[in-house]
Each structure stands twice: as C-alpha cells, then as structure tokens.
Amino acid sequence: MMQVNSQKYAVVDLEATGAHAMAEIIQVGIVIIENNKIVKTYQTDVNPHEPLTEHIINLTGITDEQLAKAPDFSQVAQKIYNMISDCVFVAHNVKFDANLLAEKLFLEGYELRTPLVDTVELSQVFYPTLEKYTLGHLADVLQLDLTDAHTAISDAYATAQLLLKLKEKWQACQKSF
Secondary structure, eight states, X not given: OOOOOTTEEEEEEEEESOSSTTOOEEEEEEEEEETTEEEEEEEXXXXXXXXXXXXXXXHHOOOHHHHHTSOOHXXXXXXXXXXXXXXXXXXXXXXXXXXXXXXXXXXXXOOOOOOEEEHHHHHHXXXXXXXXXXXXXXXXHHTOXXXXXXXXXXXXXXXXXXXXXXXXXXXXXXXXX
C-alpha cells in the first residue's frame, strides 16, 4: 500500500448512470490539492456501454453520443489510481463517490485504501445553521465557483474550494483554543 500524504488531497466527483449499487461511472473529475493549493485537475468521460436515462441526461447534460466516443473505465483506471492513491480522498457525500470508484478500480486490479473526508459532514459541523448542505446551496452561501453543476470537474472544483474554506475555519478554531 502506498503511503498517504496528509497534506495532499484528491477531491473527486463522479457522475454515474444512477445512485444505485449497479451504477456505472460516466464522468470523473479530480482536483488535487497540495499544501492548500490546487495543483492539478483531471477530467474524463467514461463509456458505460449502456444508454443513459432521460433523468441523467437532463441532470448532467451528458449524452449517449458524447459517451460513445469516451474511453472505457479500464483505459483510465491506472491514471486515476496513480493520481489519487497517495492522497486523502475528499468528496461531497464521500460514501457514494469513494465506494463506486473503489469498486470499479478493484475490478481493474487496483485497491484504493485512502482516508476519506466528507465535505457534507464537515459543512454541517462548521455551518450548523444552514437549511441544506447540497453543493449548490453551499456554493451560493459561501460564494464558491460552481459554474456548471453536475459536471464532474465543476463539482470537484467547487468541492475543492469548499474544502479549502473548511480548512481555514478549522485553522481559525485551533488558534482560538
């Protein structure tokens, strides 16, 4: 197992064919943060080899035609694993993204065993009075850049900004004790 760098975060967002256990990944967005700075981004579409539902097309703007030209997950798995395996894995609702990605990576021979951070849970701690904790609502309230919601890279980038704000709040709390 690779050593995890506690100052390096892989902020990940996936778009998928659904929110169920049999979902297929259709888009991956990754933002790497090192020493509190965004140092790298990665995005790719993934061909799920099944048609998208009308709901997913409307939600994401991703089309079957777009995905027909995309690589299979097997073609991008190693690159994704190499980018994130030595990082703390961060996502907004981390269980969905981490479990789905870990499962797909495992099927390609890669075991993802990194610490997990959920920005939903952290947001609830640091902003307890908000009415909801969707990424869109947090982006509005905290003035995060979320220009193209429900595309993986845009959501990952907004989540990375959110993580950096949450880290600032945490550091401010530490100074006050």
